[in-house]
Amino acid sequence: MSDVRSFTFLVNPASGGGAAPEAVVPVARVLREAGASVDVTYSPGPRATDTLVQAAVERGDVVVSVGGDGMLSHLAGAVSRGGGTLGVLPAGRGNDFARMLGLPSEPEAIAEHLLRAPVREVDLLAWTPPGASSRLVAGSVYSGIDARAAAMVDRMRWTPQKLQYPLAAVRAIATYQPGRFRVAVDGRVGEYAAALVVVAGSAYYGKGMKVAPGAVVDDGLLDVVVVEAASRTALVRSFPKIYDGSHVDLPQVTVLRGARVELNADGRTPLPVGGDGEPLGVLPGLAAEPAVVEVRPGALRVIG
Template identity: 75%
Template sequence: MTRSFTFLVNPASGDGAAPQAVLPVARLLRGAGARVDVASSSGPQAVAALVARAVERGDVVVAVGGDGTLSHLVGAVCSGGGVVGVLPAGRGNDFARMLGLPTEPEEVAELLLHGAERCVDLLSWQAPGAPERLVAGSVYSGVDARAAALVDRMRWTPKPLQYPLGAVRALATYQPGRFRVVVDGVVAEYAAATVVVANSGYYGQGMHIAPSARVDDGLLDVVVVEAASRLELIRRFPRIYGGSHVELPEVTVLTGRRVEIAADARASVPVGADGEALGSLPGLGGPAAVVELRPGALRVVG
């Protein structure tokens, strides 16, 4: 039986490259006899309605964009019992990198038509007083959330330079925070630059932040980078691409299934997930934010 597809395109992904990326893939799928619908992901409510109709028809819902585009879809796909495909067309494409998914149109079409389904884990993010949000890759707080915000404002910087430049700028002005991190009930406190709760090993356009992470191992990897001088953090920053930063004494890696996180600093501590801002972490004086694992929650072609 030939699969059918609904492509949800984020027109802003890849600095506007996503709408063009879908054309050759859709053409190849239609040439193979598949039914293909293409729609623009114009907002959370519209996306939820589009996904619901696509899942009801039995379509594979294909995220055309980057990590943020995928994360906006996964909740609606999971609640409907649907299947996701990925056409990487964003800035980072780190979840696709983690899954080893292709980017060339012919290879993408072949995978979507004939690739096997697999089940991967997701993260659930719950801040006090806010609705739950499912996340594919990672939730990060501190200096890397600041870097992601800087990258989001870059329009004329060449794409390969955006994340490195954003990270260095964020490191050059960062202020450490006092973080409380509770992993499966075990409490620890850190003076830290950043805390990352990872499902996928990659973020920030190929930075291997959590080299031991696997998307189907039923575990969260928690990476804590403790405070150091700005110069020292910038000097050691390149190690993150190969994952050797985890060997540094100021880096702690924990694993578990439920993480509570809160922080105090001179200013509020920003938090983000898969390239999208989530606001600020709650302070140490009140209820913490919670990240929990949803094992095998997402069915994905690939």
């Protein structure tokens, strides 16, 4: 019996401005030349994708996410629930979870990694709004100006990819109003007038911003980064520090760590929340039941 891995590639054709389908071809060719079985399917939507994941896992295939962080996050949840193994071909605008795993970006290196690299277990985040079912997230859950910036990026069509997140962040800062957040980490409650709150299992988001530099994907803990309200000018000046993680040394930044985080927030308008580049709704108000983010230690087997 061959010990070569078999693969089911699930492709988000919209990722990377439509570049994802082209990214598959050279990687699949190298894998097939190495004797691997490779099936390529374009994502037909969340429900159908879950069925495809289940079938691939039952065949013993590695499910390969071809797209960005949103596609990866959705597949990570489905693969985790099915007890399968995830591979990653980064082909989106952010690719932050792939960056955290230290994955290669060149086709031959990606193929070699998928064929030879060991499987590891990493944590996932479970996001649960009040009265709703949980959704698994791979990298981080966030609210405030970052969620507004992510929504702006999602609407950008003609802006060069390298400029999308920085431009959206500056626009979001220019129009932001601080919210009042209640953050409970393993039962320890704090209230903050904040520009943003991030609950992270991975260090990176927003295409390379090292928002939670202490985060580790397999330590069974969440890093909570709170950036308290400052002037728009101060936020713009401090923004570049997020790329190397040095923003956590600023006096207005608080870093907490734990396994369960409860979130409420009030603002002039409902405060949006996102996860891995995808909108997750709005945070419940201070008088409501909290939304909960919990770590699921070792929930995902990934080639990494």
